[in-house]
Amino acid sequence: MLLCACSSGGGKDKEAGQAGEKTESGEKKDKITVGATLSDFTISFQAAMYNELLDAQKEYDNIEFILQDGASDSALQVNQIETFITQKVDAILINAVSDAVEPSLKKAMEAGIPVFAVNRSISDENAYSYFIGANDTLSGEQMANCLLDMIEKEKMESCNIIYIQGVIGATYQTLRQGGFDSIMEEKGYDMGVNILERIPCKHDKETVISSVQNMLNKYPAGEIDAIVCEGPDDAVGALQAVQSAGRTELVGKIVGMDMPTEVWDAIKADKIYGTVLQDPAEQCEVGIKTIETYFFGDKDSLTEKFIETDLPMVTAENVNDVTPSW
Incomplete structure:
Protein backbone atom coordinates (compact mmCIF):
# COMPACT_ATOMS: atom_id res chain seq x y z
CA MET A 1 0.00 0.00 0.00
CA LEU A 2 1.34 3.45 -0.93
CA LEU A 3 0.08 6.70 0.46
CA CYS A 4 1.82 9.94 -0.37
CA ALA A 5 0.53 13.10 1.25
CA CYS A 6 1.70 16.57 2.01
CA SER A 7 0.25 18.03 5.17
CA SER A 8 -1.31 21.44 5.37
CA GLY A 9 -1.79 23.75 8.31
CA GLY A 10 0.65 24.63 11.07
CA GLY A 11 3.62 22.47 12.01
CA LYS A 12 4.01 21.17 15.54
CA ASP A 13 7.06 23.32 16.12
CA LYS A 14 6.95 26.57 14.17
CA GLU A 15 10.19 27.90 15.66
CA ALA A 16 12.07 24.69 14.82
CA GLY A 17 10.69 24.87 11.28
CA GLN A 18 12.67 28.01 10.50
CA ALA A 19 16.07 26.34 10.17
CA GLY A 20 16.30 23.47 7.70
CA GLU A 21 19.03 21.25 6.28
CA LYS A 22 20.86 22.83 3.39
CA THR A 23 20.29 21.81 -0.23
CA GLU A 24 23.17 21.02 -2.59
CA SER A 25 23.22 24.70 -3.57
CA GLY A 26 23.65 25.70 0.06
CA GLU A 27 20.11 26.96 0.54
CA LYS A 28 18.09 25.82 3.54
CA LYS A 29 15.08 23.60 2.87
CA ASP A 30 11.69 24.60 4.17
CA LYS A 31 10.13 21.21 3.45
CA ILE A 32 11.45 17.63 3.34
CA THR A 33 10.19 14.27 2.07
CA VAL A 34 10.34 11.24 4.37
CA GLY A 35 9.99 7.72 3.03
CA ALA A 36 8.32 5.68 5.76
CA THR A 37 7.98 1.90 5.67
CA LEU A 38 6.37 -0.06 8.50
CA SER A 39 6.73 -3.82 8.92
CA ASP A 40 3.03 -4.67 8.57
CA PHE A 41 -0.05 -2.43 8.67
CA THR A 42 -2.23 -5.42 9.63
CA ILE A 43 -0.42 -5.99 12.95
CA SER A 44 -2.25 -3.89 15.53
CA PHE A 45 0.94 -2.43 17.02
CA GLN A 46 2.19 -1.22 13.64
CA ALA A 47 -1.32 -0.04 12.73
CA ALA A 48 -1.13 2.33 15.71
CA MET A 49 2.15 3.68 14.33
CA TYR A 50 0.57 4.06 10.90
CA ASN A 51 -2.29 6.07 12.41
CA GLU A 52 0.25 8.32 14.13
CA LEU A 53 1.88 8.97 10.74
CA LEU A 54 -1.52 9.81 9.25
CA ASP A 55 -2.02 12.34 12.06
CA ALA A 56 1.44 13.76 11.41
CA GLN A 57 0.51 14.44 7.79
CA LEU A 93 11.73 6.22 8.79
CA ILE A 94 11.59 2.44 9.15
CA ASN A 95 9.99 -0.19 11.32
CA ALA A 96 12.01 -3.10 9.96
CA VAL A 97 10.61 -6.48 8.98
CA SER A 98 13.99 -8.12 9.64
CA ASP A 99 17.73 -7.53 9.45
CA ALA A 100 17.60 -8.47 5.76
CA VAL A 101 16.97 -4.77 5.07
CA GLU A 102 20.34 -3.72 6.52
CA PRO A 103 22.34 -3.65 3.24
CA SER A 104 19.74 -1.38 1.63
CA LEU A 105 19.67 0.90 4.65
CA LYS A 106 23.46 1.18 4.54
CA LYS A 107 23.16 2.04 0.85
CA ALA A 108 20.75 4.83 1.80
CA MET A 109 23.15 6.11 4.44
CA GLU A 110 25.99 6.10 1.90
CA ALA A 111 23.76 8.15 -0.40
CA GLY A 112 23.43 10.77 2.34
CA ILE A 113 19.93 9.78 3.44
CA PRO A 114 19.66 9.55 7.26
CA VAL A 115 17.74 6.54 8.57
CA PHE A 116 15.49 6.73 11.62
CA ALA A 117 14.65 3.25 12.91
CA VAL A 118 11.53 3.08 15.08
CA ASN A 119 10.45 0.34 17.48
CA ARG A 120 12.19 -2.67 15.95
CA SER A 121 15.93 -2.88 16.54
CA ILE A 122 18.43 -3.25 13.71
CA SER A 123 21.60 -5.21 14.45
CA ASP A 124 24.13 -3.16 12.46
CA GLU A 125 24.47 0.32 13.95
CA ASN A 126 25.99 1.49 10.66
CA ALA A 127 22.62 0.89 8.99
CA TYR A 128 20.80 3.70 10.80
CA SER A 129 21.34 7.20 12.15
CA TYR A 130 19.04 6.97 15.18
CA PHE A 131 16.95 4.30 16.86
CA ILE A 132 13.78 5.41 18.63
CA GLY A 133 12.01 2.83 20.75
CA ALA A 134 12.20 0.48 23.67
CA ASN A 135 15.17 -1.58 24.72
CA ASP A 136 14.15 -4.97 23.34
CA THR A 137 16.37 -6.88 25.75
CA LEU A 138 14.74 -5.05 28.64
CA SER A 139 11.27 -5.81 27.24
CA GLY A 140 12.11 -9.52 27.38
CA GLU A 141 13.42 -9.13 30.92
CA GLN A 142 10.20 -7.39 31.93
CA MET A 143 8.13 -10.20 30.40
CA ALA A 144 10.13 -12.63 32.51
CA ASN A 145 9.72 -10.50 35.63
CA CYS A 146 5.96 -10.42 35.03
CA LEU A 147 5.89 -14.23 34.86
CA LEU A 148 7.96 -14.53 38.05
CA ASP A 149 5.67 -12.02 39.77
CA MET A 150 2.75 -14.31 38.95
CA ILE A 151 4.62 -17.37 40.25
CA GLU A 152 5.36 -15.61 43.54
CA LYS A 153 1.83 -14.31 44.03
CA GLU A 154 0.26 -17.68 43.16
CA LYS A 155 2.85 -19.47 45.34
CA MET A 156 3.60 -21.86 42.49
CA GLU A 157 6.34 -24.42 43.16
CA SER A 158 6.82 -25.07 39.43
CA CYS A 159 5.62 -23.50 36.19
CA ASN A 160 5.57 -25.24 32.82
CA ILE A 161 5.15 -22.66 30.08
CA ILE A 162 4.46 -22.40 26.36
CA TYR A 163 6.43 -19.52 24.83
CA ILE A 164 4.85 -17.81 21.79
CA GLN A 165 7.48 -16.15 19.59
CA GLY A 166 7.11 -13.25 17.19
CA VAL A 167 9.00 -12.94 13.90
CA ILE A 168 12.01 -15.26 13.91
CA GLY A 169 15.03 -13.53 12.40
CA ALA A 170 13.94 -10.04 13.42
CA THR A 171 16.41 -8.38 15.78
CA TYR A 172 13.71 -7.32 18.24
CA GLN A 173 12.61 -10.96 18.64
CA THR A 174 16.15 -12.23 19.17
CA LEU A 175 16.81 -9.56 21.80
CA ARG A 176 13.41 -9.96 23.46
CA GLN A 177 13.82 -13.72 23.81
CA GLY A 178 17.41 -13.20 24.95
CA GLY A 179 16.26 -10.84 27.70
CA PHE A 180 13.61 -13.32 28.82
CA ASP A 181 16.10 -16.18 28.84
CA SER A 182 18.65 -14.17 30.83
CA ILE A 183 16.17 -13.74 33.69
CA MET A 184 15.30 -17.43 33.48
CA GLU A 185 18.99 -18.27 33.80
CA GLU A 186 19.40 -15.80 36.63
CA LYS A 187 16.48 -16.97 38.76
CA GLY A 188 13.54 -18.29 36.75
CA TYR A 189 14.71 -21.88 36.40
CA ASP A 190 15.51 -21.95 40.12
CA MET A 191 11.88 -20.87 40.74
CA GLY A 192 10.64 -23.90 38.81
CA VAL A 193 10.10 -22.46 35.33
CA ASN A 194 10.28 -25.04 32.55
CA ILE A 195 9.81 -24.02 28.91
CA LEU A 196 7.86 -26.86 27.28
CA GLU A 197 7.90 -25.46 23.77
CA ARG A 198 8.60 -22.28 21.79
CA ILE A 199 6.30 -21.62 18.86
CA PRO A 200 6.89 -18.93 16.17
CA CYS A 201 3.59 -17.25 15.22
CA LYS A 202 4.65 -13.92 13.61
CA HIS A 203 2.14 -12.04 15.82
CA ASP A 204 -0.71 -13.47 13.75
CA LYS A 205 -3.66 -14.08 16.08
CA GLU A 206 -5.18 -16.90 14.04
CA THR A 207 -1.82 -18.69 13.96
CA VAL A 208 -1.54 -18.26 17.72
CA ILE A 209 -5.03 -19.65 18.29
CA SER A 210 -4.28 -22.71 16.16
CA SER A 211 -0.86 -23.25 17.76
CA VAL A 212 -2.15 -22.93 21.31
CA GLN A 213 -5.03 -25.29 20.50
CA ASN A 214 -2.46 -27.84 19.34
CA MET A 215 -0.52 -27.41 22.58
CA LEU A 216 -3.67 -27.81 24.66
CA ASN A 217 -4.41 -31.06 22.83
CA LYS A 218 -0.85 -32.25 23.34
CA TYR A 219 -0.63 -31.29 27.02
CA PRO A 220 -3.70 -32.10 29.13
CA ALA A 221 -4.85 -30.02 32.11
CA GLY A 222 -2.16 -29.80 34.75
CA GLU A 223 0.77 -30.05 32.35
CA ILE A 224 0.77 -26.39 31.23
CA ASP A 225 0.81 -23.70 33.91
CA ALA A 226 1.22 -20.50 31.89
CA ILE A 227 1.59 -19.05 28.40
CA VAL A 228 4.09 -16.28 27.63
CA CYS A 229 3.63 -14.20 24.47
CA GLU A 230 5.94 -11.78 22.69
CA GLY A 231 3.11 -9.60 21.42
CA PRO A 232 -0.39 -8.31 22.23
CA ASP A 233 -2.33 -10.14 19.51
CA ASP A 234 -0.54 -13.28 20.68
CA ALA A 235 -1.85 -12.87 24.22
CA VAL A 236 -5.40 -12.20 23.01
CA GLY A 237 -5.23 -15.21 20.69
CA ALA A 238 -3.88 -17.44 23.46
CA LEU A 239 -6.73 -16.36 25.74
CA GLN A 240 -9.30 -17.14 23.06
CA ALA A 241 -7.82 -20.60 22.52
CA VAL A 242 -7.78 -21.32 26.25
CA GLN A 243 -11.37 -20.21 26.72
CA SER A 244 -12.61 -22.10 23.65
CA ALA A 245 -10.99 -25.28 24.93
CA GLY A 246 -12.53 -24.85 28.36
CA ARG A 247 -9.08 -24.79 29.97
CA THR A 248 -10.14 -22.48 32.78
CA GLU A 249 -6.99 -23.26 34.78
CA LEU A 250 -5.03 -21.15 32.28
CA VAL A 251 -7.33 -18.12 32.31
CA GLY A 252 -5.35 -15.41 34.10
CA LYS A 253 -2.09 -17.29 33.54
CA ILE A 254 -1.08 -15.48 30.34
CA VAL A 255 1.74 -12.93 30.12
CA GLY A 256 1.91 -10.65 27.10
CA MET A 257 3.84 -7.78 25.58
CA ASP A 258 2.30 -4.37 24.73
CA MET A 259 -1.11 -3.13 25.86
CA PRO A 260 -3.94 -2.43 23.43
CA THR A 261 -7.45 -2.02 24.84
CA GLU A 262 -8.19 -5.76 24.55
CA VAL A 263 -5.23 -6.63 26.76
CA TRP A 264 -6.00 -3.80 29.18
CA ASP A 265 -9.59 -5.04 29.56
CA ALA A 266 -8.43 -8.65 29.99
CA ILE A 267 -6.01 -7.68 32.77
CA LYS A 268 -8.79 -5.79 34.54
CA ALA A 269 -10.99 -8.88 34.22
CA ASP A 270 -8.21 -11.17 35.55
CA LYS A 271 -8.09 -13.08 32.26
CA ILE A 272 -4.53 -12.05 31.35
CA TYR A 273 -2.09 -11.81 34.23
CA GLY A 274 0.02 -8.96 32.95
CA THR A 275 1.95 -7.31 30.15
CA VAL A 276 4.74 -4.84 29.44
CA LEU A 277 3.54 -1.41 28.33
CA GLN A 278 5.11 -0.14 25.12
CA ASP A 279 3.39 2.72 23.32
CA PRO A 280 3.70 2.51 19.51
CA ALA A 281 2.13 5.94 18.89
CA GLU A 282 4.58 7.53 21.33
CA GLN A 283 7.55 5.87 19.66
CA CYS A 284 6.42 6.99 16.22
CA GLU A 285 5.74 10.51 17.46
CA VAL A 286 9.20 10.74 19.01
CA GLY A 287 10.66 9.45 15.74
CA ILE A 288 8.91 12.19 13.76
CA LYS A 289 10.01 14.86 16.24
CA THR A 290 13.57 13.55 15.99
CA ILE A 291 13.42 13.91 12.21
CA GLU A 292 12.11 17.47 12.50
CA THR A 293 14.84 18.36 15.00
CA TYR A 294 17.45 16.85 12.68
CA PHE A 295 16.34 18.91 9.68
CA PHE A 296 14.81 22.06 11.17
CA GLY A 297 15.97 22.36 14.76
CA ASP A 298 19.11 21.98 16.82
CA LYS A 299 20.68 18.94 15.20
CA ASP A 300 23.58 19.07 17.66
CA SER A 301 21.12 18.37 20.49
CA LEU A 302 20.67 14.83 19.15
CA THR A 303 23.62 13.45 21.06
CA GLU A 304 22.27 9.94 21.64
CA LYS A 305 21.99 7.41 18.80
CA PHE A 306 19.58 5.31 20.89
CA ILE A 307 16.52 7.27 22.06
CA GLU A 308 14.84 4.99 24.58
CA THR A 309 11.18 4.88 25.63
CA ASP A 310 9.77 3.41 28.87
CA LEU A 311 8.70 -0.21 29.52
CA PRO A 312 6.65 -0.47 32.74
CA MET A 313 5.12 -3.79 33.78
CA VAL A 314 1.30 -3.77 34.09
CA THR A 315 -0.74 -6.19 36.21
CA ALA A 316 -4.05 -5.95 38.10
CA GLU A 317 -2.22 -3.96 40.78
CA ASN A 318 -1.60 -0.93 38.58
CA VAL A 319 -3.79 -1.43 35.48
CA ASN A 320 -6.16 1.36 36.54
CA ASP A 321 -3.23 3.79 36.71
CA VAL A 322 -2.39 3.46 33.02
CA THR A 323 -4.25 3.79 29.73
CA PRO A 324 -4.21 1.48 26.69
CA SER A 325 -1.70 2.26 23.96
CA TRP A 326 -4.35 1.94 21.23
Whole structure:
Protein backbone atom coordinates (compact mmCIF):
# COMPACT_ATOMS: atom_id res chain seq x y z
CA MET A 1 0.00 0.00 0.00
CA LEU A 2 1.34 3.45 -0.93
CA LEU A 3 0.08 6.70 0.46
CA CYS A 4 1.82 9.94 -0.37
CA ALA A 5 0.53 13.10 1.25
CA CYS A 6 1.70 16.57 2.01
CA SER A 7 0.25 18.03 5.17
CA SER A 8 -1.31 21.44 5.37
CA GLY A 9 -1.79 23.75 8.31
CA GLY A 10 0.65 24.63 11.07
CA GLY A 11 3.62 22.47 12.01
CA LYS A 12 4.01 21.17 15.54
CA ASP A 13 7.06 23.32 16.12
CA LYS A 14 6.95 26.57 14.17
CA GLU A 15 10.19 27.90 15.66
CA ALA A 16 12.07 24.69 14.82
CA GLY A 17 10.69 24.87 11.28
CA GLN A 18 12.67 28.01 10.50
CA ALA A 19 16.07 26.34 10.17
CA GLY A 20 16.30 23.47 7.70
CA GLU A 21 19.03 21.25 6.28
CA LYS A 22 20.86 22.83 3.39
CA THR A 23 20.29 21.81 -0.23
CA GLU A 24 23.17 21.02 -2.59
CA SER A 25 23.22 24.70 -3.57
CA GLY A 26 23.65 25.70 0.06
CA GLU A 27 20.11 26.96 0.54
CA LYS A 28 18.09 25.82 3.54
CA LYS A 29 15.08 23.60 2.87
CA ASP A 30 11.69 24.60 4.17
CA LYS A 31 10.13 21.21 3.45
CA ILE A 32 11.45 17.63 3.34
CA THR A 33 10.19 14.27 2.07
CA VAL A 34 10.34 11.24 4.37
CA GLY A 35 9.99 7.72 3.03
CA ALA A 36 8.32 5.68 5.76
CA THR A 37 7.98 1.90 5.67
CA LEU A 38 6.37 -0.06 8.50
CA SER A 39 6.73 -3.82 8.92
CA ASP A 40 3.03 -4.67 8.57
CA PHE A 41 -0.05 -2.43 8.67
CA THR A 42 -2.23 -5.42 9.63
CA ILE A 43 -0.42 -5.99 12.95
CA SER A 44 -2.25 -3.89 15.53
CA PHE A 45 0.94 -2.43 17.02
CA GLN A 46 2.19 -1.22 13.64
CA ALA A 47 -1.32 -0.04 12.73
CA ALA A 48 -1.13 2.33 15.71
CA MET A 49 2.15 3.68 14.33
CA TYR A 50 0.57 4.06 10.90
CA ASN A 51 -2.29 6.07 12.41
CA GLU A 52 0.25 8.32 14.13
CA LEU A 53 1.88 8.97 10.74
CA LEU A 54 -1.52 9.81 9.25
CA ASP A 55 -2.02 12.34 12.06
CA ALA A 56 1.44 13.76 11.41
CA GLN A 57 0.51 14.44 7.79
CA LYS A 58 -2.05 16.93 9.07
CA GLU A 59 0.11 18.41 11.83
CA TYR A 60 3.45 19.02 10.10
CA ASP A 61 3.52 21.52 7.26
CA ASN A 62 7.26 21.03 6.66
CA ILE A 63 7.26 17.25 6.10
CA GLU A 64 5.80 15.21 3.24
CA PHE A 65 5.43 11.49 3.98
CA ILE A 66 5.50 8.57 1.56
CA LEU A 67 3.99 5.63 3.49
CA GLN A 68 4.64 2.02 2.55
CA ASP A 69 3.46 -1.29 4.04
CA GLY A 70 6.24 -3.88 4.44
CA ALA A 71 3.57 -6.63 4.72
CA SER A 72 5.96 -8.76 6.84
CA ASP A 73 7.99 -9.34 3.65
CA SER A 74 11.69 -8.48 3.88
CA ALA A 75 12.17 -8.57 0.09
CA LEU A 76 9.25 -6.19 -0.41
CA GLN A 77 10.62 -3.79 2.21
CA VAL A 78 14.06 -3.89 0.57
CA ASN A 79 12.41 -2.85 -2.70
CA GLN A 80 10.64 -0.01 -0.90
CA ILE A 81 13.94 1.27 0.51
CA GLU A 82 15.61 1.02 -2.89
CA THR A 83 12.74 3.05 -4.35
CA PHE A 84 13.16 5.69 -1.64
CA ILE A 85 16.83 5.96 -2.59
CA THR A 86 15.92 6.36 -6.27
CA GLN A 87 13.35 9.01 -5.34
CA LYS A 88 16.08 10.82 -3.37
CA VAL A 89 13.95 11.25 -0.27
CA ASP A 90 15.46 13.39 2.48
CA ALA A 91 15.10 10.75 5.20
CA ILE A 92 13.84 7.23 5.81
CA LEU A 93 11.73 6.22 8.79
CA ILE A 94 11.59 2.44 9.15
CA ASN A 95 9.99 -0.19 11.32
CA ALA A 96 12.01 -3.10 9.96
CA VAL A 97 10.61 -6.48 8.98
CA SER A 98 13.99 -8.12 9.64
CA ASP A 99 17.73 -7.53 9.45
CA ALA A 100 17.60 -8.47 5.76
CA VAL A 101 16.97 -4.77 5.07
CA GLU A 102 20.34 -3.72 6.52
CA PRO A 103 22.34 -3.65 3.24
CA SER A 104 19.74 -1.38 1.63
CA LEU A 105 19.67 0.90 4.65
CA LYS A 106 23.46 1.18 4.54
CA LYS A 107 23.16 2.04 0.85
CA ALA A 108 20.75 4.83 1.80
CA MET A 109 23.15 6.11 4.44
CA GLU A 110 25.99 6.10 1.90
CA ALA A 111 23.76 8.15 -0.40
CA GLY A 112 23.43 10.77 2.34
CA ILE A 113 19.93 9.78 3.44
CA PRO A 114 19.66 9.55 7.26
CA VAL A 115 17.74 6.54 8.57
CA PHE A 116 15.49 6.73 11.62
CA ALA A 117 14.65 3.25 12.91
CA VAL A 118 11.53 3.08 15.08
CA ASN A 119 10.45 0.34 17.48
CA ARG A 120 12.19 -2.67 15.95
CA SER A 121 15.93 -2.88 16.54
CA ILE A 122 18.43 -3.25 13.71
CA SER A 123 21.60 -5.21 14.45
CA ASP A 124 24.13 -3.16 12.46
CA GLU A 125 24.47 0.32 13.95
CA ASN A 126 25.99 1.49 10.66
CA ALA A 127 22.62 0.89 8.99
CA TYR A 128 20.80 3.70 10.80
CA SER A 129 21.34 7.20 12.15
CA TYR A 130 19.04 6.97 15.18
CA PHE A 131 16.95 4.30 16.86
CA ILE A 132 13.78 5.41 18.63
CA GLY A 133 12.01 2.83 20.75
CA ALA A 134 12.20 0.48 23.67
CA ASN A 135 15.17 -1.58 24.72
CA ASP A 136 14.15 -4.97 23.34
CA THR A 137 16.37 -6.88 25.75
CA LEU A 138 14.74 -5.05 28.64
CA SER A 139 11.27 -5.81 27.24
CA GLY A 140 12.11 -9.52 27.38
CA GLU A 141 13.42 -9.13 30.92
CA GLN A 142 10.20 -7.39 31.93
CA MET A 143 8.13 -10.20 30.40
CA ALA A 144 10.13 -12.63 32.51
CA ASN A 145 9.72 -10.50 35.63
CA CYS A 146 5.96 -10.42 35.03
CA LEU A 147 5.89 -14.23 34.86
CA LEU A 148 7.96 -14.53 38.05
CA ASP A 149 5.67 -12.02 39.77
CA MET A 150 2.75 -14.31 38.95
CA ILE A 151 4.62 -17.37 40.25
CA GLU A 152 5.36 -15.61 43.54
CA LYS A 153 1.83 -14.31 44.03
CA GLU A 154 0.26 -17.68 43.16
CA LYS A 155 2.85 -19.47 45.34
CA MET A 156 3.60 -21.86 42.49
CA GLU A 157 6.34 -24.42 43.16
CA SER A 158 6.82 -25.07 39.43
CA CYS A 159 5.62 -23.50 36.19
CA ASN A 160 5.57 -25.24 32.82
CA ILE A 161 5.15 -22.66 30.08
CA ILE A 162 4.46 -22.40 26.36
CA TYR A 163 6.43 -19.52 24.83
CA ILE A 164 4.85 -17.81 21.79
CA GLN A 165 7.48 -16.15 19.59
CA GLY A 166 7.11 -13.25 17.19
CA VAL A 167 9.00 -12.94 13.90
CA ILE A 168 12.01 -15.26 13.91
CA GLY A 169 15.03 -13.53 12.40
CA ALA A 170 13.94 -10.04 13.42
CA THR A 171 16.41 -8.38 15.78
CA TYR A 172 13.71 -7.32 18.24
CA GLN A 173 12.61 -10.96 18.64
CA THR A 174 16.15 -12.23 19.17
CA LEU A 175 16.81 -9.56 21.80
CA ARG A 176 13.41 -9.96 23.46
CA GLN A 177 13.82 -13.72 23.81
CA GLY A 178 17.41 -13.20 24.95
CA GLY A 179 16.26 -10.84 27.70
CA PHE A 180 13.61 -13.32 28.82
CA ASP A 181 16.10 -16.18 28.84
CA SER A 182 18.65 -14.17 30.83
CA ILE A 183 16.17 -13.74 33.69
CA MET A 184 15.30 -17.43 33.48
CA GLU A 185 18.99 -18.27 33.80
CA GLU A 186 19.40 -15.80 36.63
CA LYS A 187 16.48 -16.97 38.76
CA GLY A 188 13.54 -18.29 36.75
CA TYR A 189 14.71 -21.88 36.40
CA ASP A 190 15.51 -21.95 40.12
CA MET A 191 11.88 -20.87 40.74
CA GLY A 192 10.64 -23.90 38.81
CA VAL A 193 10.10 -22.46 35.33
CA ASN A 194 10.28 -25.04 32.55
CA ILE A 195 9.81 -24.02 28.91
CA LEU A 196 7.86 -26.86 27.28
CA GLU A 197 7.90 -25.46 23.77
CA ARG A 198 8.60 -22.28 21.79
CA ILE A 199 6.30 -21.62 18.86
CA PRO A 200 6.89 -18.93 16.17
CA CYS A 201 3.59 -17.25 15.22
CA LYS A 202 4.65 -13.92 13.61
CA HIS A 203 2.14 -12.04 15.82
CA ASP A 204 -0.71 -13.47 13.75
CA LYS A 205 -3.66 -14.08 16.08
CA GLU A 206 -5.18 -16.90 14.04
CA THR A 207 -1.82 -18.69 13.96
CA VAL A 208 -1.54 -18.26 17.72
CA ILE A 209 -5.03 -19.65 18.29
CA SER A 210 -4.28 -22.71 16.16
CA SER A 211 -0.86 -23.25 17.76
CA VAL A 212 -2.15 -22.93 21.31
CA GLN A 213 -5.03 -25.29 20.50
CA ASN A 214 -2.46 -27.84 19.34
CA MET A 215 -0.52 -27.41 22.58
CA LEU A 216 -3.67 -27.81 24.66
CA ASN A 217 -4.41 -31.06 22.83
CA LYS A 218 -0.85 -32.25 23.34
CA TYR A 219 -0.63 -31.29 27.02
CA PRO A 220 -3.70 -32.10 29.13
CA ALA A 221 -4.85 -30.02 32.11
CA GLY A 222 -2.16 -29.80 34.75
CA GLU A 223 0.77 -30.05 32.35
CA ILE A 224 0.77 -26.39 31.23
CA ASP A 225 0.81 -23.70 33.91
CA ALA A 226 1.22 -20.50 31.89
CA ILE A 227 1.59 -19.05 28.40
CA VAL A 228 4.09 -16.28 27.63
CA CYS A 229 3.63 -14.20 24.47
CA GLU A 230 5.94 -11.78 22.69
CA GLY A 231 3.11 -9.60 21.42
CA PRO A 232 -0.39 -8.31 22.23
CA ASP A 233 -2.33 -10.14 19.51
CA ASP A 234 -0.54 -13.28 20.68
CA ALA A 235 -1.85 -12.87 24.22
CA VAL A 236 -5.40 -12.20 23.01
CA GLY A 237 -5.23 -15.21 20.69
CA ALA A 238 -3.88 -17.44 23.46
CA LEU A 239 -6.73 -16.36 25.74
CA GLN A 240 -9.30 -17.14 23.06
CA ALA A 241 -7.82 -20.60 22.52
CA VAL A 242 -7.78 -21.32 26.25
CA GLN A 243 -11.37 -20.21 26.72
CA SER A 244 -12.61 -22.10 23.65
CA ALA A 245 -10.99 -25.28 24.93
CA GLY A 246 -12.53 -24.85 28.36
CA ARG A 247 -9.08 -24.79 29.97
CA THR A 248 -10.14 -22.48 32.78
CA GLU A 249 -6.99 -23.26 34.78
CA LEU A 250 -5.03 -21.15 32.28
CA VAL A 251 -7.33 -18.12 32.31
CA GLY A 252 -5.35 -15.41 34.10
CA LYS A 253 -2.09 -17.29 33.54
CA ILE A 254 -1.08 -15.48 30.34
CA VAL A 255 1.74 -12.93 30.12
CA GLY A 256 1.91 -10.65 27.10
CA MET A 257 3.84 -7.78 25.58
CA ASP A 258 2.30 -4.37 24.73
CA MET A 259 -1.11 -3.13 25.86
CA PRO A 260 -3.94 -2.43 23.43
CA THR A 261 -7.45 -2.02 24.84
CA GLU A 262 -8.19 -5.76 24.55
CA VAL A 263 -5.23 -6.63 26.76
CA TRP A 264 -6.00 -3.80 29.18
CA ASP A 265 -9.59 -5.04 29.56
CA ALA A 266 -8.43 -8.65 29.99
CA ILE A 267 -6.01 -7.68 32.77
CA LYS A 268 -8.79 -5.79 34.54
CA ALA A 269 -10.99 -8.88 34.22
CA ASP A 270 -8.21 -11.17 35.55
CA LYS A 271 -8.09 -13.08 32.26
CA ILE A 272 -4.53 -12.05 31.35
CA TYR A 273 -2.09 -11.81 34.23
CA GLY A 274 0.02 -8.96 32.95
CA THR A 275 1.95 -7.31 30.15
CA VAL A 276 4.74 -4.84 29.44
CA LEU A 277 3.54 -1.41 28.33
CA GLN A 278 5.11 -0.14 25.12
CA ASP A 279 3.39 2.72 23.32
CA PRO A 280 3.70 2.51 19.51
CA ALA A 281 2.13 5.94 18.89
CA GLU A 282 4.58 7.53 21.33
CA GLN A 283 7.55 5.87 19.66
CA CYS A 284 6.42 6.99 16.22
CA GLU A 285 5.74 10.51 17.46
CA VAL A 286 9.20 10.74 19.01
CA GLY A 287 10.66 9.45 15.74
CA ILE A 288 8.91 12.19 13.76
CA LYS A 289 10.01 14.86 16.24
CA THR A 290 13.57 13.55 15.99
CA ILE A 291 13.42 13.91 12.21
CA GLU A 292 12.11 17.47 12.50
CA THR A 293 14.84 18.36 15.00
CA TYR A 294 17.45 16.85 12.68
CA PHE A 295 16.34 18.91 9.68
CA PHE A 296 14.81 22.06 11.17
CA GLY A 297 15.97 22.36 14.76
CA ASP A 298 19.11 21.98 16.82
CA LYS A 299 20.68 18.94 15.20
CA ASP A 300 23.58 19.07 17.66
CA SER A 301 21.12 18.37 20.49
CA LEU A 302 20.67 14.83 19.15
CA THR A 303 23.62 13.45 21.06
CA GLU A 304 22.27 9.94 21.64
CA LYS A 305 21.99 7.41 18.80
CA PHE A 306 19.58 5.31 20.89
CA ILE A 307 16.52 7.27 22.06
CA GLU A 308 14.84 4.99 24.58
CA THR A 309 11.18 4.88 25.63
CA ASP A 310 9.77 3.41 28.87
CA LEU A 311 8.70 -0.21 29.52
CA PRO A 312 6.65 -0.47 32.74
CA MET A 313 5.12 -3.79 33.78
CA VAL A 314 1.30 -3.77 34.09
CA THR A 315 -0.74 -6.19 36.21
CA ALA A 316 -4.05 -5.95 38.10
CA GLU A 317 -2.22 -3.96 40.78
CA ASN A 318 -1.60 -0.93 38.58
CA VAL A 319 -3.79 -1.43 35.48
CA ASN A 320 -6.16 1.36 36.54
CA ASP A 321 -3.23 3.79 36.71
CA VAL A 322 -2.39 3.46 33.02
CA THR A 323 -4.25 3.79 29.73
CA PRO A 324 -4.21 1.48 26.69
CA SER A 325 -1.70 2.26 23.96
CA TRP A 326 -4.35 1.94 21.23
